[in-house]
Amino acid sequence: xxxPEGVTISRTGExxxxxxxxxxxxFGPHHPSTHGVLRLIVDLxxxxxxxVKPVIGYxxxxxxxxxxxxxxxxxxxVTDRHDYLSPPINNLAYALAVERLLGIDVPPRxxxxxxxxxxxxxxxxxxxxxxxxxxxLGAMSMLMYCFRERDTILDMNEEISGFRMHTSYIRPGGVMxxxxxxxxxxxxxxxxxxxxxxxxxxxxxxxxxxxxxxxIGIGKLSADDAKVLGATGPMLRGSGVAWDLRKAIPYSGYxxxxxxxxTSDLCDCYGRYLxxxxxxxxxxxxxxxxxxxxxxxxxxxxxxxxxxxxREELETSMEAVIHHxxxxxxxxxxxxxxxxxxxxxxxxxxxxYVVSDGTHKxxxxxxxxxxxxxxxxxxxxxxxxxxxxxxxIIGTADxxxxxxxx
Amino acid sequence: MPTIWSSNEASxxxxxxxxxxxxxxxxxxxxxxxxxxxxxxDASRNWPARYELVYELRNMETPEHLRVRAxxxxxxxxxxxxxxxxxxxxxxERETYDMFGVKFTGxxxxxxxxxxxxxxxxxxxxxxxxxxxxxxFSEEHETWQTAPEKA
Numbered sequence: 001x002x003x004p005e006g007v008t009i010s011r012t013g014e015x016x017x018x019x020x021x022x023x024x025x026x027f028g029p030h031h032p033s034t035h036g037v038l039r040l041i042v043d044l045x046x047x048x049x050x051x052v053k054p055v056i057g058y059x060x061x062x063x064x065x066x067x068x069x070x071x072x073x074x075x076x077x078v079t080d081r082h083d084y085l086s087p088p089i090n091n092l093a094y095a096l097a098v099e100r101l102l103g104i105d106v107p108p109r110x111x112x113x114x115x116x117x118x119x120x121x122x123x124x125x126x127x128x129x130x131x132x133x134x135x136x137l138g139a140m141s142m143l144m145y146c147f148r149e150r151d152t153i154l155d156m157n158e159e160i161s162g163f164r165m166h167t168s169y170i171r172p173g174g175v176m177x178x179x180x181x182x183x184x185x186x187x188x189x190x191x192x193x194x195x196x197x198x199x200x201x202x203x204x205x206x207x208x209x210x211x212x213x214x215x216i217g218i219g220k221l222s223a224d225d226a227k228v229l230g231a232t233g234p235m236l237r238g239s240g241v242a243w244d245l246r247k248a249i250p251y252s253g254y255x256x257x258x259x260x261x262x263t264s265d266l267c268d269c270y271g272r273y274l275x276x277x278x279x280x281x282x283x284x285x286x287x288x289x290x291x292x293x294x295x296x297x298x299x300x301x302x303x304x305x306x307x308x309x310x311r312e313e314l315e316t317s318m319e320a321v322i323h324h325x326x327x328x329x330x331x332x333x334x335x336x337x338x339x340x341x342x343x344x345x346x347x348x349x350x351x352x353y354v355v356s357d358g359t360h361k362x363x364x365x366x367x368x369x370x371x372x373x374x375x376x377x378x379x380x381x382x383x384x385x386x387x388x389x390x391x392x393i394i395g396t397a398d399x400x401x402x403x404x405x406x
Numbered sequence: 407m408p409t410i411w412s413s414n415e416a417s418x419x420x421x422x423x424x425x426x427x428x429x430x431x432x433x434x435x436x437x438x439x440x441x442x443x444x445x446x447x448d449a450s451r452n453w454p455a456r457y458e459l460v461y462e463l464r465n466m467e468t469p470e471h472l473r474v475r476a477x478x479x480x481x482x483x484x485x486x487x488x489x490x491x492x493x494x495x496x497x498x499e500r501e502t503y504d505m506f507g508v509k510f511t512g513x514x515x516x517x518x519x520x521x522x523x524x525x526x527x528x529x530x531x532x533x534x535x536x537x538x539x540x541x542x543f544s545e546e547h548e549t550w551q552t553a554p555e556k557a
Contacts, residue, residue: 057522064530065534065536243466248466340462
């Protein structure tokens, strides 16, 4: 039997339901559909999947260990990089955790800017998901449409933070800088245009017969299974459970925004697609409200022990020079204690468990990643499906491997 | 944040056997995460043991959180697995084993999950040096290789 390069097949010796032999097929780690480096060991009976064993760790970069070697304010930069499709949301989880340990609360304008950045990130993360999933399931043009709008979002990231992807925009004590007038103009234009673009995506996919036949009834995950397996985000809401951390345990002022939790009772890949489409519409709704109600005022806490003084003050105030020097040589110390803060990312519950021993570096930072937990539901969803459907199922699980392996 | 402390290995075992399943019956059905904290040379508080296992539970109806802590010592530290009570714990326990060397007895497949299978040592322990692993091209950059912390 000739096998494609990079594929290994071993015989298990067991007999399948159709009288043939079960084959163990190694799938990945460099398969294009795995969105990173995910390796699956799949037992196949003919073309049917009998077991799936994910093998992860290929993207492990020791992020939690690095956090222990960095000062509190330096850790923000690392949080950008584990779930690389939603950096501001990870920043937010870390910033909220450190702020809770420090016992500080950020000004209302900072909260609103954090919500704006979170929702923009959710949109861009869903756009990447839809573009790549479309590509895998035969809707090639989706990638072009989705990356067009994603690029607008990256332009906005660049305008507000100077960086297109790893923004490090949200940090303990507030945000990096106030929104520029140009950013607000760009956001306004984006919020006006985006509902039309979402209609475009729906025109291309929602009634598309190929898309429907590849996703409807594929990758069933019942509500009970989703809950038991700890799935969160669109995986859980796609199974009809209306659980969203922005509603259930509001943070950063989400309780002041009017939006619906998108759910679907279909429990399959198509249901998860519908949930993401609805979430994109809701994200635009939140962005519109945040932009209209954006409060004035400072975007950082007025505490020189946590954030550096403005540049002008350094020339006139000795105090400011001392604070500046202390912050950039030693950093600040955080009172001993531990705290867990969870935020809703595009993939589900991304949390940050921070332990402080009272020094200027964290004792332990644990990232609770939605991708890591959601990936455990893969076998339940893929069982007894065709191997081709495995691609759709991995796609709608939307695991970011950087986040799985950290 | 309500917290349940359990201070030694015997009660850590009791944590799993009676308390966690009782808590699950009380509605704390979701294990949000499970992790370990290494309190080696941590003078900020008087810790009963070196390793602290943290189980974060959530009642999705209310939604309340509960943090269960178990302090364990020993080499290797041992604790009973909870994968049968909370299925998401399966990978979390493998990760905790991989990073801290905590042995979860009764776990069906306690192997390394993030690090390579032949890795020596447990990277997230506090006496595991940062930069101890030689990185390609790092020999010209001595500062990248920090000295191991004195234990």
